[in-house]
Amino acid sequence: MARSSSGIVAGLTVAAVAAVGFLAYQASANVPDNLGKPHTAKSSKAPTSKAPRDKKNPAALPAESGTGERVVYSVDDDRVWLVAANNKTQRTFKVTPSTVDPLPATYHVTSRSNAITGSDGTPIEHVVRFAANDGVAIGFSAAVSGSTAKPDSAAKTGGIRESREDGDAMWTFATIGVKVVVIK
The missing domain is CATH 1.20.5 (Single alpha-helices involved in coiled-coils or other helix-helix interfaces)
Incomplete structure (x- = not known):
């Protein structure tokens, strides 16, 4: 039996x-061919020149970074802003960039993973993916160890590293479909 x-x-x-x-x-x-690629509509395109900054408050949300609920990521400043629908910044924090940057544009969160191993072999959590560039998936994540060390410059990685605390905030805020505006 x-x-x-x-x-x-x-x-x-x-x-x-x-x-x-x-x-x-x-x-x-x-899956649509344009999933994870920047939208090309003129109204949603992020500026390609550096967005104006508040010189007295470098952590202030840059002008020309979009409207409504969104994640704003400055490639040049290595900073993220989580912005509510009323255009008020809920949180801002520094990040460690990956070796492959997303192009300045407006994207949307396309996928998330609670816990995986990063392309560099590091156990990571709260992965929020939104773009691809040069065949590399790009997203925000936090190393389980809490490390925000710079990645090996010889490797092609797309993980923008946050502290675990900031990763928790990103995970809660950036659900599937939330807008991500990448600026210089």
Whole structure:
């Protein structure tokens, strides 16, 4: 009796794995070509020149960084702003950039992972992906160790590292579809 029920369980497991594989294939075949790529509409494009800054308060939200709920990431300043729908900054913090930067544009959060291993082999958490550049997926993440060390410049990585505390805030704020504005 035990032998026949283990055969049934094995058969059901094989069927479930095959079904999941088929559904994953269908999902990947139906992903729009522009998912994770910058939108090209003129109204959503971020400025390509450096956005004006408040010289007295360098942590102030840059002018011309969009409107409404959004994450603003300055490539030049290595800083992130989490901005509420009323255009008030909820949080701002410094980050450690990856070796591959996103291009200045407006994106949307396309996927998230609670805990994975980064492309550099580091265990990371609260991954929020929004772009790709040069074949590299780009997103925000926090190293489980809390490290924000600069990545190996010889490696092509897209992980913009935050502290664990800032990573928690990003994870809560930047759900699927939230706008991410990348500026210089």
